[in-house]
Amino acid sequence: MSVLVLADIAASGVALATRQAVSAAQHWGQPVDLLVLGGTDAAAHAQIAGVRRVLHADAPQLAQPVAEEVARLLNGLAGDYAVILAAHGSLARNALPRVAALRDVGMVSEAVGLLGPNSYQRPIYAGNLLATVDNRPGLQILTVRASRFEAAALDGQAECAAIAAPAADGRSRLTGQKTAGGERPELGSARVVVSGGRSLGSAERFHACLTPLADRLGAAIGATRAAVDSGYAPNEWQVGQTGTVVAPDLYIAVGLSGALQHTAGIKDSRVIVAINQDPEAPIMQLADYSLVADIFDAVPELVRHLQTEATA
Amino acid sequence: MRIIVSIKRVVDHNVQVRPRSDGSDVDTSGVRMVINPFDENALEEAVRLRERGIASEVVVVSFGDATVQESLRQAIALGANRAIWGQAPAALDQLAVAKLLRHVAQREEASLVMLGKQAIDEDAGQTAQMLAALLDWPQAVAVSELAVDGDTLYVTREVDGGSESLEIRLPAVVSADLRLNAPRFVKLPDLMKAKRQTIETLDCAALGIDLSPRLQRARVETPPPRPAGQRVGSVAELIAKLRNDAQVIA
Numbered sequence: 290m291s292v293l294v295l296a297d298i299a300a301s302g303v304a305l306a307t308r309q310a311v312s313a314a315q316h317w318g319q320p321v322d323l324l325v326l327g328g329t330d331a332a333a334h335a336q337i338a339g340v341r342r343v344l345h346a347d348a349p350q351l352a353q354p355v356a357e358e359v360a361r362l363l364n365g366l367a368g369d370y371a372v373i374l375a376a377h378g379s380l381a382r383n384a385l386p387r388v389a390a391l392r393d394v395g396m397v398s399e400a401v402g403l404l405g406p407n408s409y410q411r412p413i414y415a416g417n418l419l420a421t422v423d424n425r426p427g428l429q430i431l432t433v434r435a436s437r438f439e440a441a442a443l444d445g446q447a448e449c450a451a452i453a454a455p456a457a458d459g460r461s462r463l464t465g466q467k468t469a470g471g472e473r474p475e476l477g478s479a480r481v482v483v484s485g486g487r488s489l490g491s492a493e494r495f496h497a498c499l500t501p502l503a504d505r506l507g508a509a510i511g512a513t514r515a516a517v518d519s520g521y522a523p524n525e526w527q528v529g530q531t532g533t534v535v536a537p538d539l540y541i542a543v544g545l546s547g548a549l550q551h552t553a554g555i556k557d558s559r560v561i562v563a564i565n566q567d568p569e570a571p572i573m574q575l576a577d578y579s580l581v582a583d584i585f586d587a588v589p590e591l592v593r594h595l596q597t598e599a600t601a
Numbered sequence: 602m603r604i605i606v607s608i609k610r611v612v613d614h615n616v617q618v619r620p621r622s623d624g625s626d627v628d629t630s631g632v633r634m635v636i637n638p639f640d641e642n643a644l645e646e647a648v649r650l651r652e653r654g655i656a657s658e659v660v661v662v663s664f665g666d667a668t669v670q671e672s673l674r675q676a677i678a679l680g681a682n683r684a685i686w687g688q689a690p691a692a693l694d695q696l697a698v699a700k701l702l703r704h705v706a707q708r709e710e711a712s713l714v715m716l717g718k719q720a721i722d723e724d725a726g727q728t729a730q731m732l733a734a735l736l737d738w739p740q741a742v743a744v745s746e747l748a749v750d751g752d753t754l755y756v757t758r759e760v761d762g763g764s765e766s767l768e769i770r771l772p773a774v775v776s777a778d779l780r781l782n783a784p785r786f787v788k789l790p791d792l793m794k795a796k797r798q799t800i801e802t803l804d805c806a807a808l809g810i811d812l813s814p815r816l817q818r819a820r821v822e823t824p825p826p827r828p829a830g831q832r833v834g835s836v837a838e839l840i841a842k843l844r845n846d847a848q849v850i851a
Binding site: 355356360378382384387388389390393394395398399408412415416417418420421422460478481525527532538550556560561575577578580 | 741769780847
């Protein structure tokens with residue numbers, strides 16, 4: 290038996306997360322096959338070290354596939370594999386639970402640690418706790434948090450095989466795609482996030498204070514649940530357990546106390562900065578760098594410093 | 602059109618959850634429990650569809666011990682027409698819940714099943730997709746906009762780095778993202794009225810469905826804490842630290 294990895298759709302080349310998922314797949318010590326869909330470059334994927342075979346399913350409905358089509362394809366392949374695995378991206382999150390249900394097996398979402406043939410570590414409660422989960426022996430289906438695994442090298446030589454896809458079902462149809470952002474990066478994947486809390490005091494002051502800083506840093510803007518509930522920021526800016534969980538390189542928390550459900554959603558940030566008037570606020574204990582200051586003085590000063598130095 | 606909304610009772614997001622002293626599970630004794638926030642978005646959308654005359658009935662269902670009845674009553678107060686308590690052991694995994702929901706959806710001849718995109722305790726995000734597969738229905742996961750026209754759903758859903766628009770033929774399963782709507786608050790008189798409404802009990806063990814858990818929780822622990830941070834005295838010092846020590850700004 291062997292391991293099947295579902296590759297992320299890539300416009301060109303190979304997605305980093307796919308190489309990381311291939312690394313994770315070596316955990317079972319069995320041959321690893323890689324399933325690539327649609328127009329994705331199969332030859333490029335054959336260079337991922339540690340892959341035995343690249344299975345290329347190219348059909349019109351798999352170019353920008355919906356979960357239903359991918360799940361039916363995977364379900365047809367599942368009988369040959371002991372493990373089906375993918376990075377925890379949108380497509381796998383949508384398709385793999387369908388496969389698990391069709392095979393009458395459990396699924397492990399976003400494993401961060403692989404402990405045994407059917408034992409995993411994964412975050413629960415937005416990362417507040419870490420659970421060890423035993424899946425029933427038999428077919429293992431899981432997604433992994435790709436960033437926890439080293440990317441496989443690109444010096445491999447796997448064989449490529451074209452495989453047939455089941456006929457399109459057509460009850461679910463993709464009619465459009467929009468990349469988030471425009472001028473601002475998407476909250477969930479931004480490298481820098483600037484977030485504000487209720488201390489900003491009003492929607493006007495929230496924007497006046499945070500927008501220049503976010504512009505300066507090319508950052509996404511986030512908000513606490515309290516700030517959203519107070520109407521300072523739209524719902525989709527909410528960061529935390531009940532909003533978007535973020536893990537940027539730099540998270541700047543402005544005038545927010547650090548409620549549990551908020552801090553749960555930022556814990557995996559590389560560097561956390563907190564600016565707050567209250568030295569006892571919980572966020573000040575969590576932060577890597579904390580500054581006790583009036584936010585309406587400190588944030589504009591921060592922007593000025595960043596501007597002068599950029600032009601100097 | 603009848604809509605089934607599935608709700609899960611979870612630990613309130615304001616509660617600091619801890620492992621039990623023996624590390625076997627999460628300690629949920631005596632903590633405040635609420636309806637999973639994403640399920641509230643699903644319920645709100647279903648109720649709005651009924652208020653607009655698109656849906657004829659909203660049936661809310663929850664599985665677990667007797668305490669879930671409190672959440673069901675709250676859902677009635679928020680606009681659900683009736684409620685089903687699926688009497689079941691607390692330790693149902695996602696697949697077991699999906700199988701039970703299939704039973705309810707078929708029995709009720711529902712055209713649409715709605716639930717949250719994930720529960721904020723387990724964070725698995727699987728139940729909607731599993732249910733859709735079991736019913737052989739299409740799905741829309743993490744939906745932020747939804748419109749119904751005849752037997753077609755037009756949805757926008759959140760994906761990594763953006764959004765997608767889908768056209769989906771009913772019957773279907775929809776899971777709600779936070780962005781779908783802002784749920785209404787429950788009104789006290791409605792809650793009082795809901796207390797008098799009968800909740801149907803469904804004995805899950807008697808349905809002949811294999812509910813044995815595929816996933817078993819072996820251990821729960823607190824993740825290693827972040828290393829202690831440092832206090833900086835000025836904006837200039839902060840910038841220097843970010844640039845030279847942390848190297849996160851140019």
